[in-house]
Amino acid sequence: MRITDLLQKEGIELKGASATKAETIHRMVDLMNKTGNLKDPDAYEKAVLKREEEGTTGIGDGIAIPHGKTAAVKSAGFAAMVCKQGTDFEAMDGKPAQLLFMIAVPDDSNDVHLELLSRLSMMLMDEEFRNHLISAEDKEAFLKLINAKEIEKFAEEDAKMTASRAVEKTNSGYDIIAVTACPTGIAHTYMAAEALEEKGKKMGLKIKVETDGSGGVKNELTAEDINGARGIIVAADKKVPMARFDGKRVLQTKVSDGINKPEALIQKALEGQAAVYHDQGEESSPSDSGEKESVGRKIYKDLMNGVSHMLPFVIGGGILIALAFLFDDYAIDPSNFGMNTPFAAFLKTVGGAAFGFMLPILAGFIAMSIADRPGLAVGFVGGYLASEGYILTTVKGTLTIATGGTSGFLGALLAGFIAGYLVLGLRKLCEKLPESLEGIKPTLIYPFVGILAIGAIMVFVVNPPVAWLNQAMSNGLNSMGSSSKVILGLVLGGMMSIDMGGPFNKAAYVFGTASLANGQYDIMAAVMIGGMVPPLAIALCTTFFKNRFTKKERQSGVTCYVMGLSFITEGAIPFAASDPARVIPSCMVGSAVAGGLSMFFGCTLMAPHGGIFVFPVVGNPLMYVVALVVGSIVGMVLLSILKKPLPAEESEI
Amino acid sequence: MKEFTYTVTDPAGIHARPAGLLVKQAQPYASEVSIEKEDKTANAKSMLSVMGLGAKNGDTVKVVAEGADEDNAIAELEAFFKENL
Numbered sequence: 001m002r003i004t005d006l007l008q009k010e011g012i013e014l015k016g017a018s019a020t021k022a023e024t025i026h027r028m029v030d031l032m033n034k035t036g037n038l039k040d041p042d043a044y045e046k047a048v049l050k051r052e053e054e055g056t057t058g059i060g061d062g063i064a065i066p067h068g069k070t071a072a073v074k075s076a077g078f079a080a081m082v083c084k085q086g087t088d089f090e091a092m093d094g095k096p097a098q099l100l101f102m103i104a105v106p107d108d109s110n111d112v113h114l115e116l117l118s119r120l121s122m123m124l125m126d127e128e129f130r131n132h133l134i135s136a137e138d139k140e141a142f143l144k145l146i147n148a149k150e151i152e153k154f155a156e157e158d159a160k161m162t163a164s165r166a167v168e169k170t171n172s173g174y175d176i177i178a179v180t181a182c183p184t185g186i187a188h189t190y191m192a193a194e195a196l197e198e199k200g201k202k203m204g205l206k207i208k209v210e211t212d213g214s215g216g217v218k219n220e221l222t223a224e225d226i227n228g229a230r231g232i233i234v235a236a237d238k239k240v241p242m243a244r245f246d247g248k249r250v251l252q253t254k255v256s257d258g259i260n261k262p263e264a265l266i267q268k269a270l271e272g273q274a275a276v277y278h279d280q281g282e283e284s285s286p287s288d289s290g291e292k293e294s295v296g297r298k299i300y301k302d303l304m305n306g307v308s309h310m311l312p313f314v315i316g317g318g319i320l321i322a323l324a325f326l327f328d329d330y331a332i333d334p335s336n337f338g339m340n341t342p343f344a345a346f347l348k349t350v351g352g353a354a355f356g357f358m359l360p361i362l363a364g365f366i367a368m369s370i371a372d373r374p375g376l377a378v379g380f381v382g383g384y385l386a387s388e389g390y391i392l393t394t395v396k397g398t399l400t401i402a403t404g405g406t407s408g409f410l411g412a413l414l415a416g417f418i419a420g421y422l423v424l425g426l427r428k429l430c431e432k433l434p435e436s437l438e439g440i441k442p443t444l445i446y447p448f449v450g451i452l453a454i455g456a457i458m459v460f461v462v463n464p465p466v467a468w469l470n471q472a473m474s475n476g477l478n479s480m481g482s483s484s485k486v487i488l489g490l491v492l493g494g495m496m497s498i499d500m501g502g503p504f505n506k507a508a509y510v511f512g513t514a515s516l517a518n519g520q521y522d523i524m525a526a527v528m529i530g531g532m533v534p535p536l537a538i539a540l541c542t543t544f545f546k547n548r549f550t551k552k553e554r555q556s557g558v559t560c561y562v563m564g565l566s567f568i569t570e571g572a573i574p575f576a577a578s579d580p581a582r583v584i585p586s587c588m589v590g591s592a593v594a595g596g597l598s599m600f601f602g603c604t605l606m607a608p609h610g611g612i613f614v615f616p617v618v619g620n621p622l623m624y625v626v627a628l629v630v631g632s633i634v635g636m637v638l639l640s641i642l643k644k645p646l647p648a649e650e651s652e653i
Numbered sequence: 654m655k656e657f658t659y660t661v662t663d664p665a666g667i668h669a670r671p672a673g674l675l676v677k678q679a680q681p682y683a684s685e686v687s688i689e690k691e692d693k694t695a696n697a698k699s700m701l702s703v704m705g706l707g708a709k710n711g712d713t714v715k716v717v718a719e720g721a722d723e724d725n726a727i728a729e730l731e732a733f734f735k736e737n738l
Contacts, residue, residue, distance in 0.1 A: 055673045059700035065669060092673065092700065114666045118707025125701050 002154075002272055003119055004147045005249075007078040011035040012139045016083035016100070024087050025049060025066055028079050028102040037077030037104050044072040044104060058091030063124055065117065067103035076112050077104045080142070082134055098134050099124070123149045155271045173228035175205040176266055177221050181212035181236035182255045183304030189213040192235050192258030199262035207266075212240050231269025233258070238305050239369045242277065250277040259649060305369035306416055307578045310362040314574055315559050317354030322566035324348035325613040334607040335516070337614060355570060359387035359409060362577065363416035370420025371427070374442055378423050378450035382415030385458035391467045392459060405463030405470065408502025409573050414462060419454050426450055466503045473507035485522065485599045492523065493530030493595020493631070497587040500534065500569045500576060513608045521604035525618065526595040528567050528605055529628055533594045534587035535564030535571035536628070537635025545640040551652045564632075567611035582642040590635020597627035655727040656717040659734045666709040671737055676700045678733050684720025686730065
C-alpha cells in the first residue's frame with residue numbers, strides 16, 4: 001500500500017489556517033470527504049475525535065497524524081494539510097503542528113493502518129523533507145515530493161512485495177499489464193509485446209500484453225486485469241483507448257522502448273514511478289520519465305493515425321480502378337475509358353466509392369488522435385469539404401455554395417489538424433459549463449458546434465484561396481499554351497504531383513482534358529505521365545532502397561506499381577502524407593522531367609485516363625515509355641537521397 | 654548497556670496510541686533508549702521514530718538502554734511493555 005496511491009489532490013490543503021484542534025480536524029475531515037473515501041463523514045469525525053481523547057496524535061516536531069479506523073470509511077485514504085504558521089494540536093512537545101496528515105482506514109482492514117503510519121513516520125523523520133513539504137508551492141509539487149521520497153525509501157520493499165505476490169498468485173491476476181501499438185500495426189506492436197512478455201517471465205512476473213495492431217485488438221485487457229495489476233505500461237506510437245486506465249499509474253512511452261528496454265519499463269512500472277493517468281480525454285500525457293512528448297513526435301503520431309486508417313481505402317480503391325481499366329475496351333469511347341463495359345463500370349464505381357472516403361478518413365482520424373472521439377465527426381466533415389472543395393460562389397447568377405476549391409490531401413491534412421484542435425478548444429471552453437450540462441457535451445455541443453465551425457472554416461477560409469489558386473493556375477496554363485511545349489510539359493508534369501488531387505493537380509488535369517476537346521493531344525500525354533510518376537518513383541524506391549522504408553511501407557510499395565501504371569496518382573498519398581517534405585519534391589521533379597520529355601518526343605494521348613492500358617493508342621509509345629522510365633528513376637533517386645535510411649529495428653532488414 | 658527482547662501481543666501492534674505512551678514512559682530516563690526490529694532501529698524517545706518501526710502483533714523487538722539509569726530504565730520498560738504492548 002503506497003501513500004502516493006492514497007493521497008489525491010482534492011485531499012490536500014496547503015494554506016491551512018490556525019484554529020482550534022476540533023476545527024482543524026473538522027476541516028481535514030471535509031478534505032478527506034472530498035476524495036470520496038468516506039461513507040459517513042460525521043461518524044468518521046467522531047471516531048477521529050474519540051481517538052484524540054485517548055491521546056493526542058500531535059506527535060511532536062510539528063507533525064500531527066489524526067486518524068480513525070471505522071466502518072464509516074469506504075476505502076483507505078489520506079488527507080493532508082500544511083499550516084505554515086502552525087496550529088495547536090495539543091502536541092506532546094507542546095509545539096504547534098505545521099504538517100497534518102489524516103488517515104482513514106476501513107474497519108475490516110487488519111494491518112493497513114499500522115503499515116501506513118509506519119511508512120509515513122519513516123518518511124517524515126527526515127527534517128529536510130518536512131521543510132520541503134511545508135514550503136511546497138502547489139499540490140502537484142507536494143505530491144511529487146511524497147512520491148519521490150516514497151520511491152527513495154521503499155522502492156526495494158515494494159518491488160519485493162510484488163515479486164512475492166507474483167509467486168502467491170499463480171492462477172489469477174497479472175503483475176504487469178501492457179498495451180503495445182504502432183501506426184502500421186504490423187511488426188513493432190508484436191515485437192514490443194514479445195519483448196515485454198519474455199522479460200516479464202524472466203523476472204518472475206505474470207504479464208499480459210494487449211496488442212493493438214492492424215488486425216485489431218488482440219489479447220484485450222479486461223477490467224479485472226486492469227484493477228488487479230501492479231503496474232501498467234502503454235508503449236504506443238498511436239492512440240490507444242486510455243479511459244479504462246483512469247486513476248491508475250500508467251507508464252506511457254514509445255513503442256520502441258518496449259522493444260529495446262523492456263526491463264527498465266517493467267521495473268519503473270513496478271516501482272510506481274509513473275504518473276497517475278486522469279482521463280480528461282486530452283492528449284497531454286506525461287510520457288516516459290516525465291519528459292513531455294515533443295511537438296514533432298505528437299504531430300507525427302496524429303498524422304500516422306490518419307494515414308494508417310486511410311491506407312486500406314487507397315489500396316482497395318486503387319486496385320479496383322486499375323482492374324476497371326484492365327477489363328474495359330478502350331475502343332468503345334476513349335473519353336469514357338474505365339466505364340465502357342458494365343463490369344468495368346462496376347469496378348470503377350466501387351473503387352471510386354473507396355477513394356471518396358480517403359480524405360474524410362485521413363482528416364477524421366487525425367482529428368480523433370488529437371481530440372479523441374469527439375474529434376472524429378468534425379474531422380470527417382472537414383476532410384469531406386476539403387475533398388469536395390465547397391466554396392461560396394456564384395452559379396448561374398445566384399450566390400450559392402458549390403464545388404470549386406478542392407484542396408486535396410493537403411487540405412484534408414489541414415482540416416484534420418484544425419478539427420482536432422477546434423474540438424480540444426471546445427472542450428476547454430465547455431469546462432466552465434455547469435456540471436448538469438455534462439451529458440449534452442458529447443451528444444450535442446461537440447458535434448453541433450464543432451461541425452458548424454469546421455464547415456465555416458473550410459468553406460469560407462480554407463477552400464476559397466484554393467479555388468482562386470486553381471483559377472489562377474488555369475489562366476496561367478492557358479496563356480502558356482502557345483509558349484515552349486517542353487516547358488509546358490515540365491510545368492504540367494510537376495503540377496500533377498505537387499498535391500495529388502489538390503488545386504495544382506486539378507488545374508493541370510482539367511487543362512489536359514480541355515485540350516483534348518480542342519484536339520491538342522500532346523498536353524494530355526504530358527499530364528498523364530506526370531500523374532503516373534509519383535507512385536512509380538516511390539514503388540521503385542521501396543524496391544531498390546529498402547532501408548528507407550518500414551516493412552509495411554515496402555509492402556504497400558507493391559500496390560504502388562499497379563497504381564502508378566494505371567495513372568492512379570493517389571497511390572502516392574499515404575507516402576506523401578506521412579513525409580511530405582521529402583516525398584513531394586522528389587515526385588515533382590520526376591514528374592516534371594517525364595512531362596517535359598513526353599512533350600519533347602511529341603507523344604500524344606486521346607484518352608483522359610487509363611495509364612498503361614491506353615498505351616497502345618499513345619502516339620510515339622516507345623519514347624513515351626522512355627519518358628516514364630526516366631522520370632520515375634529521377635524521382636526514385638531524389639527520394640533515396642532525401643530520405644535517410646531508417647534504423648534497422650524500424651526498417652526490419 | 655542493558656536490553657530485553659519482547660514479542661508484541663497487542664493485536665494492533667505498536668501503533669500511534671501505545672507509541673505515544675511508550676515515548677512518554679521513555680523520555681524521563683537519562684539513558685539512551687532504542688528499540689530494534691530486524692534491521693531497523695528506533696529512538697524510543699521520538700514518537701515518529703517508534704511509529705516508523707511499524708512493529709506488528711507477533712513481531713519480536715529488542716529494547717536497549719544505555720546510560721546512567723539503564724538498570725532502572727530496562728526494568729521499568731519491560732514492565733511497561735508487558736502491560737501495554
